[in-house]
Amino acid sequence: MLGDSKLKPGLRLGGKYEVIDTLGQGAMGSVFRAIQHPIGRHVALKVLHPEVAAGLALRFDREARAISQLHHPNTITLIDYGTDDDGKLFMATELLSGEPLDQILANQRRLPPQRVIRIARQIAAALAEAHAKGVLHRDIKPSNIFISDIAEDHVKVLDFGIAKLLDTEAAKLTRVGFICGTPEYMPPEQSMDGKLDGRSDLYALGVMMWEMLQGRLPYRSGSPLNTVTKHQTAPIPPLHARVPLTLGRIRLQGHEQIARGPSAQRGGLHRRARGRRRRH
Numbered sequence: 001m002l003g004d005s006k007l008k009p010g011l012r013l014g015g016k017y018e019v020i021d022t023l024g025q026g027a028m029g030s031v032f033r034a035i036q037h038p039i040g041r042h043v044a045l046k047v048l049h050p051e052v053a054a055g056l057a058l059r060f061d062r063e064a065r066a067i068s069q070l071h072h073p074n075t076i077t078l079i080d081y082g083t084d085d086d087g088k089l090f091m092a093t094e095l096l097s098g099e100p101l102d103q104i105l106a107n108q109r110r111l112p113p114q115r116v117i118r119i120a121r122q123i124a125a126a127l128a129e130a131h132a133k134g135v136l137h138r139d140i141k142p143s144n145i146f147i148s149d150i151a152e153d154h155v156k157v158l159d160f161g162i163a164k165l166l167d168t169e170a171a172k173l174t175r176v177g178f179i180c181g182t183p184e185y186m187p188p189e190q191s192m193d194g195k196l197d198g199r200s201d202l203y204a205l206g207v208m209m210w211e212m213l214q215g216r217l218p219y220r221s222g223s224p225l226n227t228v229t230k231h232q233t234a235p236i237p238p239l240h241a242r243v244p245l246t247l248g249r250i251r252l253q254g255h256e257q258i259a260r261g262p263s264a265q266r267g268g269l270h271r272r273a274r275g276r277r278r279r280h
Helices: 050-068 101-108 113-132 169-173 198-214 224-233 245-260 262-279
Strands: 017-025 029-036 041-048 078-083 089-094 098-100 145-148 154-157
Touching (some): 017 041, 041 050, 050 078, 050 089, 098 101, 101 198, 113 154, 113 198
Antiparallel strands (some): 029 041, 041 089
């Protein structure tokens, strides 16, 4: 039941966003292509389904506040956020052209190492800005990474819907015993309700890099519980012999950074991503 969030073309939301067509629909809301009047800009308009809006209003507000702090070219740009006269919660962001990384992996399975580096360094750069501003994404995964066609493999990090704003009231919005995130990419401390910091996002990025290189996830199990347990207890699977040794060393150095602490993580992996950008 999509309720009134299934908007018809021509309808205006918030008095200025004219719906053109539907880009996608999910359990929590729909995304539309729209025109922002009076300037005529095309935008992506996310609208929560009425039946879930009340329960997700705080999460929606948190996502808007998180994105509004970020201005990195590899992070989705927030244009507007609010509630229309009928009580519909909406968020307007830049309209992207391209395809999500999960669709690319579904079609190609594994990616060449140089392409993995090109994509990963942009994600790391976007996360560096977010972490410096006290924003944790907490759900880094291929479906939240969009590969725009404005340039070769230009990355946009999407969906800060469960982002955590450090040192704010955000922690109060997470219920005890409720785990936010995606089990296949979730760091151990996140599934154990432990303290999170920037290393948690970088762990998920590492899992995603492993998947891009290998063509499959490092831990596969029949249930979400078994999957998060493997992230907590199982050894890290080795990379295939075809993966260059340089990437294998980066992976090992990444785990060393995670073990040493937040300051090492910020000064290591993020700096390494910038260094690789200069060389490629």
